Amino acid sequence: MDFENLIFKREGNIGILSINRPKALNALNTQVLCELDKAIDMIENDEDIHILIITGEGRAFVAGADIAEMKEMNSKEARQFAKNGLGVFRKIELMEKPVIAAVNGFALGGGCELSMCCDIRIASEKAKFGQPEVGLGIIPGFAGTQRLARLVGMGRAKELIFTSDMIDANEAYRIGLVNKVVPQDELMNEAIALANKILSKGQIAVRFAKTSINRGMETDIETGMAIERDLFGLCFATEDQKEGMGAFLEKRSPNYKLR
Numbered sequence: 001m002d003f004e005n006l007i008f009k010r011e012g013n014i015g016i017l018s019i020n021r022p023k024a025l026n027a028l029n030t031q032v033l034c035e036l037d038k039a040i041d042m043i044e045n046d047e048d049i050h051i052l053i054i055t056g057e058g059r060a061f062v063a064g065a066d067i068a069e070m071k072e073m074n075s076k077e078a079r080q081f082a083k084n085g086l087g088v089f090r091k092i093e094l095m096e097k098p099v100i101a102a103v104n105g106f107a108l109g110g111g112c113e114l115s116m117c118c119d120i121r122i123a124s125e126k127a128k129f130g131q132p133e134v135g136l137g138i139i140p141g142f143a144g145t146q147r148l149a150r151l152v153g154m155g156r157a158k159e160l161i162f163t164s165d166m167i168d169a170n171e172a173y174r175i176g177l178v179n180k181v182v183p184q185d186e187l188m189n190e191a192i193a194l195a196n197k198i199l200s201k202g203q204i205a206v207r208f209a210k211t212s213i214n215r216g217m218e219t220d221i222e223t224g225m226a227i228e229r230d231l232f233g234l235c236f237a238t239e240d241q242k243e244g245m246g247a248f249l250e251k252r253s254p255n256y257k258l259r
């Protein structure tokens with residue numbers, strides 16, 4: 001994969017995708033969003049990649065959507081730009097494979113929104129989070145008003161969005177925005193260790209669990225339970241279920257085959 005603003009690496013069955021526009025603190029412009037969209041399709045369709053880590057090059061994860069590009073946009077163009085970002089982020093959220101955000105620095109505006117469409121966020125001690133849009137005379141446009149409120153609750157989301165406050169990694173952990181805070185030089189090792197732990201489980205089950213949680217959180221509990229029930233039933237049509245339960249009873253480690 002050749003991209004101007006992304007770096008893609010593999011580590012076993014783990015894909016590592018870095019936003020690579022460090023001169024602009026990895027700000028998301030139309031080109032970055034377009035490349036991200038293509039990369040996600042490629043990763044989702046690559047049978048050798050079972051889990052994805054998204055991070056940023058340099059001192060930012062992503063410092064937001066590109067303010068220089070947005071400044072002269074008219075309403076129609078801004079709506080289209082928002083639609084592009086919303087589409088890519090939703091694609092990441094709905095990937096079958098789990099996605100971990102390894103937040104290495106500024107995650108502001110569109111960067112905070114990118115981290116929130118990932119399944120799990122690990123932050124380095126240097127990470128900073130915020131939705132500074134109202135300070136620029138706009139509101140979050142890549143679903144920040146939606147995902148932040150769902151993740152940390154309406155009161156905290158409103159406070160962060162109305163004040164444009166930047167919070168550090170420990171505060172982000174305290175309010176439940178990130179799962180874990182680790183030293184900067186441990187960030188990728190921690191993200192890879194977490195990815196490997198998830199990879200040691202049945203990947204069909206992990207994917208079904210992701211779908212069940214995501215879809216369930218977007219609907220009423222009765223519908224959510226029906227989704228879980230159906231996916232639970234479907235697990236029993238897989239070889240992995242027989243292998244997982246067989247391995248337990250035979251007191252050995254399972255050898256999952258994603259079948």
Ligand code: CO8
Nearest residue numbers: 024025027063064065066067078082108109110132141142
């Ligand atoms: N867009 C474009 N360029 C940026 C951005 C950005 N979001 N952030 C940083 N840069 C550029 C700077 O302009 C600067 O460029 P140059 O060297 O050419 O002057 C370079 O990156 C380095 O930045 P700073 O010199 O400012 O670095 P500091 O360490 O002094 O400050 C900050 C770091 C605090 C992160 C600061 O750069 C900052 O506040 N950046 C903007 C953060 C922000 O407001 N982000 C939200 C943007 S709005 C948004 O994301 C909306 C998403 C939804 C869009 C919906 C579509 C319409």
